[in-house]
Amino acid sequence: MKGNPAKLGTIQGTSGYNSALKQMIISREDAYTEENMGKTDYEAYVSELNNPDEGYKDNKVHGNWEISADGKQYRRTHDSKTGVETPDSKWQALDNDTKYEKAMSKQRWKQGNKNAGGNLNDLVRIRNTYTKGTQAWVDAQNKINKSLGSNKVYEVTVKTPKKEKKMLKKEIKNKNKVAWGKGQRNIFGVKKDKSKRNRKTWWNPWD
Numbered sequence: 307m308k309g310n311p312a313k314l315g316t317i318q319g320t321s322g323y324n325s326a327l328k329q330m331i332i333s334r335e336d337a338y339t340e341e342n343m344g345k346t347d348y349e350a351y352v353s354e355l356n357n358p359d360e361g362y363k364d365n366k367v368h369g370n371w372e373i374s375a376d377g378k379q380y381r382r383t384h385d386s387k388t389g390v391e392t393p394d395s396k397w398q399a400l401d402n403d404t405k406y407e408k409a410m411s412k413q414r415w416k417q418g419n420k421n422a423g424g425n426l427n428d429l430v431r432i433r434n435t436y437t438k439g440t441q442a443w444v445d446a447q448n449k450i451n452k453s454l455g456s457n458k459v460y461e462v463t464v465k466t467p468k469k470e471k472k473m474l475k476k477e478i479k480n481k482n483k484v485a486w487g488k489g490q491r492n493i494f495g496v497k498k499d500k501s502k503r504n505r506k507t508w509w510n511p512w513d
Contacts, residue, residue, distance in 0.1 A: 329374060330414055330455035334367045334386055337413035338406065347405035362387050371410050373400065375456030380410065414454070422453040429453075435473070439464035442474055 340348040354360050355367065362368075369384020369391075379397045384390060402408050419426040433446040444460045451458050466474070 329372045330417065331383070332371050332373060332410055332413050332417065334369055334371065334406075337371070337409045338367055339409070342409040342412040343405050347409075351405065360387070363389060373410065373414055373455070375451070375454065375458070377411065377414055377454065380407075418450075418454040422449060426450065426453055436470050437464055437467060440466045440470065442466065442470070 338348075338351055343351060355362050355365050367386050368389030369382065369386055371380050372383050373380045374397070378400055380400045381395045381397045382392055383395065385392055400407055400411065402411050415426070422429060429446045429450050433443055433450060436442040436446075439460075439462065441462050444462050447460050451460075
């Protein structure tokens with residue numbers, strides 16, 4: 307996983323801000339994998355599932371976590387052992403200090419990346435490259451927020467500096483150089499030919 311989900315904070319707020327935002331629902335079963343936990347922690351987790359004394363119904367983990375839009379808090383929507391809903395479950399800090407919290411943070415990133423069409427890391431890079439409040443920053447940040455479950459929408463408040471305009475122009479030019487074979491279609495669905503129009507297709511770096 308590239309990037310640290312804990313550092314990806316989309317927005318901040320008070321204890322009451324969760325109710326005003328969308329949340330990301332993450333299945334425990336999807337999150338608690340060897341890839342997310344690491345071999346040692348995953349083996350310990352599987353051992354717990356198969357231990358009758360632990361009380362896991364059908365030797366499986368059940369239910370979901372609900373993670374706040376900024377990835378800093380979570381609540382358990384179901385009991386992990388029985389699958390019974392826990393509507394009174396309170397929000398807690400997501401500190402990534404247990405194997406389960408770490409796995410959930412990684413799964414949150416994966417789901418966010420999927421929502422972003424596999425471009426979440428690139429969006430973060432763009433967001434971190436350009437001045438806050440510029441068009442490029444706003445477009446990237448809004449897509450990050452949407453991908454990670456936030457309905458926070460930023461608006462352009464700053465003009466793009468000349469230096470960043472040149473950077474953006476160069477980046478777009480480099481991305482337009484798409485290589486594809488004769489008779490094949492490029493990523494934009496355009497067949498290769500001698501037409502400059504078809505060889506140069508506009509690329510929006512934060513799409």
